[in-house]
Amino acid sequence: GENVEQHPSTLSVQEGDSAVIKCTYSDSASNYFPWYKQELGKRPQLIIDIRSNVGEKKDQRIAVTLNKTAKHFSLHITETQPEDSAVYFCAASIKGVTGGGNKLTFGTGTQLKVEL
């Protein structure tokens, strides 16, 4: 099955700096890569996703890059703000799950702390 590794496990940055979180996946058939943000005690929220036919996607201060050859993808947050502090999870899935639905494999998470 798919295995997703995520680094670093914790990341502390100063407000205004950039933050980068990296993930690698094992199954070359994976073709959908979402990122979720989870604040303490709250639901995981989808913040950006990318499909395997795209190398980069940007949404305001957030961008994701995908390198299919190396099987890794990264989340980039620019001009970080205190409200960006949360746990971030990457995930990967393979199209065509038997019976339908979307079987995501999550990374282990990164605790991002943005300090004033």
Next chain:
Amino acid sequence: DTEVTQTPKHLVMGMTNKKSLKCEQHMGHRAMYWYKQKAKKPPELMFVYSYEKLSINESVPSRFSPECPNSSLLNLHLHALQPEDSALYLCASSHSQGNEKLFFGSGTQLSVL
């Protein structure tokens, strides 16, 4: 309506109790999911329903029993749980086309005494 609604938000139960978690969505999604999340860990998939039929069971113990009465509702029936089953239980939904965005509910924080 772009939300997945879960009830109750918190639940405390004894090991001999029977309880149910409920999930509802009105986004027209035809795939619904149950995830279990322990503190500081990623969500772990338990069950997937697609078009009201169970499509994935990740070898979950039978003390957890899912039910999908219709395309908008998903239940998780709990019976004879163990203290190690204490966790945040998250419901999610998506279009049932594969590789579609998952939307999570706020979860039920379950404590088993």
